[in-house]
Amino acid sequence: MKNLEEKLNLHRGGNDTGEIFVEGDPNSINSELNLLKNQFGFCYFLDMYAAECPGDDFDFKIYYYILNLDENIRIRYTVSISSKFSMPSVTSIWKCSDWYEREIHEMYGVYFVNRNLDRLLLPAGCSEKPMLNSFRMGQEIEATTPFGPYFTKRNQKDPLKNWTKISTWTKSTHLSFKLWLQSDEGKVSDSIVEVGFLHRGVEKLCQNLNLFQLSPYIQRVNSHSLFCGELSWLMAIEQRLQIKIPPKAMAIRMLLAEFSRIWEHFYFVEQVCLKLKMDKDIREFQFYKEYITELFENYTGRRQYSNVFIGGVPSELQAGWITSCYDFLPKLEIFTSKKIRELSKDYFFSEILRSDSIDGNTALELSLTGPTLRGCGINFDIRKSFPYYHYESVDFEIPLGKHGSSFDRVLVRLEEVRQSTSIILQLLDNLPTGNLLDEGHEIVSLFKAQDDGNFNALDLMNLIDGVKISKDVSYSSIEAGSGEWGIHLHGDGSNKASRLRISPPSFSLLQAFQSLVIGREVSEYGAFLESFGINSSEVDR
Amino acid sequence: MIIKKSHYKKPSFHFEILRICFSILQGVKRKWIKRWEVNKFTINYGEEVFYSNRHMGFPSLKMDLGQSLICDGCKLCKKICPTNCIEIDLKNGDGNGKDNLACFSIDLRSCFYCNLCVSVCPISAIEFKNGFFSAQNNVDKFKVDLLERSNKQSPPYNLFH
Ligand code: SF4
Ligand code: SF4
Numbered sequence: 001m002k003n004l005e006e007k008l009n010l011h012r013g014g015n016d017t018g019e020i021f022v023e024g025d026p027n028s029i030n031s032e033l034n035l036l037k038n039q040f041g042f043c044y045f046l047d048m049y050a051a052e053c054p055g056d057d058f059d060f061k062i063y064y065y066i067l068n069l070d071e072n073i074r075i076r077y078t079v080s081i082s083s084k085f086s087m088p089s090v091t092s093i094w095k096c097s098d099w100y101e102r103e104i105h106e107m108y109g110v111y112f113v114n115r116n117l118d119r120l121l122l123p124a125g126c127s128e129k130p131m132l133n134s135f136r137m138g139q140e141i142e143a144t145t146p147f148g149p150y151f152t153k154r155n156q157k158d159p160l161k162n163w164t165k166i167s168t169w170t171k172s173t174h175l176s177f178k179l180w181l182q183s184d185e186g187k188v189s190d191s192i193v194e195v196g197f198l199h200r201g202v203e204k205l206c207q208n209l210n211l212f213q214l215s216p217y218i219q220r221v222n223s224h225s226l227f228c229g230e231l232s233w234l235m236a237i238e239q240r241l242q243i244k245i246p247p248k249a250m251a252i253r254m255l256l257a258e259f260s261r262i263w264e265h266f267y268f269v270e271q272v273c274l275k276l277k278m279d280k281d282i283r284e285f286q287f288y289k290e291y292i293t294e295l296f297e298n299y300t301g302r303r304q305y306s307n308v309f310i311g312g313v314p315s316e317l318q319a320g321w322i323t324s325c326y327d328f329l330p331k332l333e334i335f336t337s338k339k340i341r342e343l344s345k346d347y348f349f350s351e352i353l354r355s356d357s358i359d360g361n362t363a364l365e366l367s368l369t370g371p372t373l374r375g376c377g378i379n380f381d382i383r384k385s386f387p388y389y390h391y392e393s394v395d396f397e398i399p400l401g402k403h404g405s406s407f408d409r410v411l412v413r414l415e416e417v418r419q420s421t422s423i424i425l426q427l428l429d430n431l432p433t434g435n436l437l438d439e440g441h442e443i444v445s446l447f448k449a450q451d452d453g454n455f456n457a458l459d460l461m462n463l464i465d466g467v468k469i470s471k472d473v474s475y476s477s478i479e480a481g482s483g484e485w486g487i488h489l490h491g492d493g494s495n496k497a498s499r500l501r502i503s504p505p506s507f508s509l510l511q512a513f514q515s516l517v518i519g520r521e522v523s524e525y526g527a528f529l530e531s532f533g534i535n536s537s538e539v540d541r
Numbered sequence: 542m543i544i545k546k547s548h549y550k551k552p553s554f555h556f557e558i559l560r561i562c563f564s565i566l567q568g569v570k571r572k573w574i575k576r577w578e579v580n581k582f583t584i585n586y587g588e589e590v591f592y593s594n595r596h597m598g599f600p601s602l603k604m605d606l607g608q609s610l611i612c613d614g615c616k617l618c619k620k621i622c623p624t625n626c627i628e629i630d631l632k633n634g635d636g637n638g639k640d641n642l643a644c645f646s647i648d649l650r651s652c653f654y655c656n657l658c659v660s661v662c663p664i665s666a667i668e669f670k671n672g673f674f675s676a677q678n679n680v681d682k683f684k685v686d687l688l689e690r691s692n693k694q695s696p697p698y699n700l701f702h
Contacts, residue, residue, distance in 0.1 A: 212657070213621065231633040294593070297595070297596065298595065301593070301595035301597040307597075314656070318594060344547075345552050401544070402544075411544050412544070415544055420691075447660050447661065447664060449665045457663070458564060460615060460617055460661075460663065464617075464620055
């Protein structure tokens with residue numbers, strides 16, 4: 001433990017990467033993590049994942065990634081284990097590590113003691129461990145039993161009471177998860193969330209592709225956002241390759257990210273209104289969303305996901321784009337203020353949405369992120385705590401809620417839209433000039449049309465294969481619409497990522513929803529669900 | 542705390558009832574006025590298609606002023622394509638140069654529209670043009686031969702008909 005204290009002190013002494021590496025002992029993991037949580041204030045659980053380490057004495061490394069909210073320090077706590085070892089579970093320290101441990105068990109076959117390891121992401125009865133290197137891409141998975149533990153749990157627990165299935169094809173759970181609710185006099189008494197219907201294997205795919213080819217795959221992890229996963233990936237890879245993108249490219253990426261945030265916030269407020277059958281409001285939100293998509297398309301050429309590549313941005317802002325932004329943004333601001341006023345004065349809207357509340361402790365224990373966390377009154381935003389690009393120099397505030405109810409979340413979202421509007425206006429007023437690409441780095445020559453025809457195709461071909469990332473681990477995250485969107489990038493000196501871990505916000509949010517929905521009115525679960533901003537395509541691996 | 546405290550005040554029930562009555566009256570009034578208005582139908586679809594300048598509809602090969610292809614078959618786009626959906630064949634083995642393409646096709650079923658092939662091409666010989674790819678009744682039609690399309694006189698990208 002002395003070692004740990006020394007490391008922590010060393011960090012405070014001026015090394016400001018914002019991340020500390022700690023090697024732990026798997027046998028004493030519970031006591032050490034407990035100490036970190038209760039004495040050193042690392043109370044926020046960010047992520048937990050495993051990686052195979054070929055060529056080492058150990059089979060797996062398990063990474064715990066935790067955060068101190070007061071001092072903004074992250075700790076990467078690593079334990080190395082052999083495949084026979086039974087890991088102690090940390091669910092008693094962080095309740096939210098439940099799904100993470102189940103995922104590791106399924107994907108790698110690591111066994112955790114003293115806890116039930118139900119199926120989470122893979123088909124029931126599947127015995128393969130798809131994230132292991134021995135598992136080939138495209139290999140077939142055999143699912144032996146059609147019904148998994150969920151079926152038995154439903155039947156055994158309380159066979160007399162009915163379960164209601166709210167499944168993928170009802171409008172309530174858009175995309176891909178199944179929700180089972182058990183009701184008792186109109187209130188939810190138990191709930192099960194079933195995920196894992198997509199099986200894209202995006203993390204496995206990313207380990208088999210060239211670094212340049214990953215961004216289209218990572219874009220599509222989030223299907224309800226214009227531009228977030230991609231930005232996170234670009235930041236990760238640019239940090240590792242030491243590319244410094246010019247200030248103008250930063251500003252343009254920030255513009256796209258803020259428009260994307262507004263779009264996402266409107267989308268989820270619209271979904272809340274949809275669940276409460278407020279048709280008029282939906283149409284208004286849709287109108288503004290459509291306008292934002294058109295602005296986005298005018299820059300990138302597509303309505304969703306940008307074409308921004310490593311090393312900068314591809315093109316200048318179109319003539320007239322800034323003018324149409326100046327026309328549109330004041331209207332957006334007025335509309336949002338009007339909407340905040342209207343919705344808070346709406347009797348039924350606020351009566352229904354104010355009925356629940358989450359306190360700060362529960363929020364931290366369940367590792368909520370984004371507007372959901374800020375709705376509970378906890379001030380944490382990556383843009384303020386770990387500022388990237390120009391966020392340090394623009395002026396904006398972080399809205400906080402009071403009670404952690406759905407009403408707070410809606411208010412926080414709408415208030416954030418106003419803040420984003422002001423960020424965009426500030427950026428447009430002070431748009432930097434200069435290059436769009438980092439001219440100093442070799443890989444930009446790949447994305448620059450050589451007008452004089454002086455190029456050697458073989459050189460460029462080698463460049464695609466030749467970009468290597470160092471043997472190291474790094475984490476980079478951005479503030480997306482519904483929370484912290486992070487990417488852990490492991491390299492092994494080759495031109496592929498040896499492990500790429502995507503940690504989107506919806507994974508912990510959906511897990512939290514499963515326990516928080518208990519005790520609410522059955523008829524109101526829809527609005528409650530939507531106010532979290534969950535996108536279930538992020539949950540599946 | 543920038544969310545105003547007044548937003549947290551509970552609206553009164555009686556006020557809500559009044560508000561509802563008012564909005565019903567408003568609706569009735571609007572309906573009454575609308576009686577004399579001529580009904581408008583939705584615009585026919587397909588007549589007014591809005592493209593932004595940078596709309597990415599459909600990949601195609603560029604021609605230079607003398608109506609010959611710019612592409613010299615260096616296969617960089619094939620190399621970077623994440624889904625491996627580009628197919629390039631050259632007429633004489635591995636030597637490159639203009640007019641050397643035997644086949645250049647893209648399988649649109651697996652294309653991402655990620656623009657990587659366009660941004661990587663060193664002489665800007667491939668581009669995305671406006672237009673939409675409509676539904677097809679045969680999977681083979683998704684494998685589009687760009688070479689054949691660029692030889693046609695009509696705009697190669699208009700796939701509506
Ligand atoms: S389109 Fe461009 S990158 Fe592709 S083969 Fe032709 S010249 Fe090379
Ligand atoms: S747009 Fe992307 S997926 Fe489609 S052909 Fe080009 S590189 Fe391949």
